[in-house]
Amino acid sequence: MARPTEVEVGEQKAPVIQPGHTFASITDKVASIVLRRPVTNGWLVGMVICFLILQWFLFAVCWLFYKGVGVWGVNIPIGWGFAIVNFVWWIGIGHAGTLISAILLLLRQQWRNSINRFAEAMTLFAVACAGMFPVFHLGRPWLAYWLFPYPNTMSYWPNFRSPLVWDVFAVSTYGTISLVFWFVGLIPDLASMRDTTQNKVLKFVFGAMSMGWRNSVRHWNRYETAYLLLAGLATPLVLSVHTVVSFDFAIGIVPGWHTTIFPPYFVAGAIYSGFAMVLVLAIPIRKFYDIEDLITQRHVENSAMVMLATGWIVAYGYGIEAFVNWYGGDPYESFLRWNRLHGPYALWYYALLFFNLVVPQILWFKKVRNNNFLLFLISLDVLVGMWLERFIIVVVSLTRDFVPSSFGQYYPTQFDWAIFIGTLGFFSACMFLFLRLLPAVSIAELKTLLPQAEVTVEHEAEVHQG
Amino acid sequence: MKDPRTYGLMAEFDTVNDAIEAAHKVYGAGYRKIDAYAPFPVEELSEAIGFHHNGVALVCLVGGLLGGTAAYVLQYWINTVGYPVNIGGRPLHSWPAFIIVTFEMTILFSGLSAVFGMLALNGLPQPYHPVFNVPQFDAASKDKFFIVIFSSDKKYDPEGTRQFLESLNPTSVAEVPS
Numbered sequence: 001m002a003r004p005t006e007v008e009v010g011e012q013k014a015p016v017i018q019p020g021h022t023f024a025s026i027t028d029k030v031a032s033i034v035l036r037r038p039v040t041n042g043w044l045v046g047m048v049i050c051f052l053i054l055q056w057f058l059f060a061v062c063w064l065f066y067k068g069v070g071v072w073g074v075n076i077p078i079g080w081g082f083a084i085v086n087f088v089w090w091i092g093i094g095h096a097g098t099l100i101s102a103i104l105l106l107l108r109q110q111w112r113n114s115i116n117r118f119a120e121a122m123t124l125f126a127v128a129c130a131g132m133f134p135v136f137h138l139g140r141p142w143l144a145y146w147l148f149p150y151p152n153t154m155s156y157w158p159n160f161r162s163p164l165v166w167d168v169f170a171v172s173t174y175g176t177i178s179l180v181f182w183f184v185g186l187i188p189d190l191a192s193m194r195d196t197t198q199n200k201v202l203k204f205v206f207g208a209m210s211m212g213w214r215n216s217v218r219h220w221n222r223y224e225t226a227y228l229l230l231a232g233l234a235t236p237l238v239l240s241v242h243t244v245v246s247f248d249f250a251i252g253i254v255p256g257w258h259t260t261i262f263p264p265y266f267v268a269g270a271i272y273s274g275f276a277m278v279l280v281l282a283i284p285i286r287k288f289y290d291i292e293d294l295i296t297q298r299h300v301e302n303s304a305m306v307m308l309a310t311g312w313i314v315a316y317g318y319g320i321e322a323f324v325n326w327y328g329g330d331p332y333e334s335f336l337r338w339n340r341l342h343g344p345y346a347l348w349y350y351a352l353l354f355f356n357l358v359v360p361q362i363l364w365f366k367k368v369r370n371n372n373f374l375l376f377l378i379s380l381d382v383l384v385g386m387w388l389e390r391f392i393i394v395v396v397s398l399t400r401d402f403v404p405s406s407f408g409q410y411y412p413t414q415f416d417w418a419i420f421i422g423t424l425g426f427f428s429a430c431m432f433l434f435l436r437l438l439p440a441v442s443i444a445e446l447k448t449l450l451p452q453a454e455v456t457v458e459h460e461a462e463v464h465q466g
Numbered sequence: 467m468k469d470p471r472t473y474g475l476m477a478e479f480d481t482v483n484d485a486i487e488a489a490h491k492v493y494g495a496g497y498r499k500i501d502a503y504a505p506f507p508v509e510e511l512s513e514a515i516g517f518h519h520n521g522v523a524l525v526c527l528v529g530g531l532l533g534g535t536a537a538y539v540l541q542y543w544i545n546t547v548g549y550p551v552n553i554g555g556r557p558l559h560s561w562p563a564f565i566i567v568t569f570e571m572t573i574l575f576s577g578l579s580a581v582f583g584m585l586a587l588n589g590l591p592q593p594y595h596p597v598f599n600v601p602q603f604d605a606a607s608k609d610k611f612f613i614v615i616f617s618s619d620k621k622y623d624p625e626g627t628r629q630f631l632e633s634l635n636p637t638s639v640a641e642v643p644s
Contacts, residue, residue, distance in 0.1 A: 217503065219590075220507040225580075444506045
């Protein structure tokens with residue numbers, strides 16, 4: 001296994017972990033954020049704001065359940081509105097977490113070791129936000145269990161030829177696997193917390209959560225196999241999830257949806273917005289929690305480069321979409337192109353192109369990639385841009401499809417906004433709690449990056465034959 | 467020579483290389499009921515105590531195959547027997563439409579099998595274990611490496627084994643009360 005410290009010297013890169021750390025100092029540093037750091041005013045203010053937004057969200061959801069989806073702006077011909085826009089946006093954000101934890105693990109990109117924990121937490125909370133929207137959109141959310149195949153007195157079964165049913169399986173599998181992946185990663189660190197804390201109650205809680213993990217190398221051996229298998233399984237899974245989400249559109253015949261470019265274009269867009277969210281979280285976290293030596297500038301710069309690259313895949317998707325609208329010769333597709341550029345939502349479409357294609361190009365400059373404040377703003381810009389992309393896909397196609405007599409307009413109501421902004425509050429509140437209660441950086445995986453972890457003794461193969 | 471009051475003897479090491487060398491010597495001396503502890507995964511250390519193969523991958527494979535097969539059979543049964551819907555004479559067994567759910571269920575079941583299989587083979591959750599009775603063992607999750615020879619080992623001898631462990635230059639040797 002190539003040690004990252006050697007690689008850095010050769011390539012003159014910023015280190016993935018600042019020199020001078022020992023095994024003990026990593027445990028102390030990460031554990032002290034949870035165990036010893038007092039509740040700061042900044043955390044308290046942030047948590048209270050997010051909690052208030054969460055209450056607003058709960059109120060809006062209660063009203064939605066009481067009155068029905070009529071409180072939203074959805075109406076025929078626009079049945080899909082904000083709920084689906086937000087669903088696709090949130091699930092896309094989650095994808096960067098899985099990319100970092102699974103795909104970069106398989107590619108042996110060891111810089112991922114200090115950001116994978118909170119990126120996985122981000123995935124988990126983003127999938128939770130995403131999963132709420134289709135349920136809210138059901139109209140009768142208390143019957144959500146009808147989505148699953150179970151023997152029932154109605155003798156009904158789900159329609160397995162529908163992409164909406166595929167989506168149920170894809171998203172629930174993704175949520176479950178993300179949860180176990182995150183929890184498995186936490187087990188050894190929870191044991192570290194148990195052994196570090198002096199508080200009897202915390203010792204019991206962390207001990208119970210770590211399930212009595214005792215760092216036996218036999219356990220580590222099985223653990224590593226399971227972790228690697230999970231990474232190998234999560235990699236095709238994450239690609240399949242946004243593919244299936246794109247099938248929700250691509251299987252339909254609505255102009256602008258019925259294209260084969262959708263699966264790769266959706267996956268790239270997901271990773272694009274996901275890395276933007278990683279940066280939006282990582283830049284303040286490393287600053288305010290004083291862990292700039294663990295989450296280094298190299299992580300920030302690498303994330304910015306991934307954003308730039310996936311941004312160009314998304315740009316290619318826009319280009320091919322426009323090309324096929326013209327080259328395909330379908331009058332409805334041609335009208336969609338005209339409608340996007342000159343119709344009632346043209347301003348939104350130009351905003352999308354500006355946010356997603358123009359602004360991020362300044363990431364070509366190394367100075368910009370190393371200016372964290374600017375990078376934070378660009379990431380917010382990409383998040384807005386990717387939200388607009390989903391808005392354009394859902395709304396522009398639905399408002400004007402085939403027959404002019406069925407054209408319509410979409411006006412989101414205050415409840416659309418309350419539930420959308422509410423999930424942002426839910427997501428942020430979960431992140432605040434996660435940072436406060438659990439080790440935000442993987443302690444055990446960081447230790448493997450230290451030079452002290454390097455094994456130099458020779459392997460005595462003959463000893464093992466007995 | 468099983469001693470009912472002792473679970474084993476525990477030697478503590480400061481560096482990963484010392485622990486690996488010592489583990490090779492313990493295994494070479496014929497001890498088999500042994501275990502080693504490290505704050506992060508060290509493949510060479512589990513190799514050194516003679517632990518080469520784990521069954522996690524097999525459990526994962528079996529779980530995945532079962533999950534995928536069950537998902538496909540369920541969809542086949544629903545669409546051809548349980549709730550057949552004739553749509554313009556299209557085939558009831560429309561297998562391409564069943565692939566996605568089959569794939570997702572394969573991933574779900576193999577992933578859960580890998581995790582729960584790993585926990586089961588590791589014997590977790592385990593609320594009590596004698597090694598935690600040694601005060602310095604808290605450092606096993608921090609920065610120290612430990613090797614334990616269990617008293618159930620055939621070659622175990624309270625005095626001889628202790629002398630043997632001390633000859634390996636550990637930071638400390640402690641008795642693990644059971």
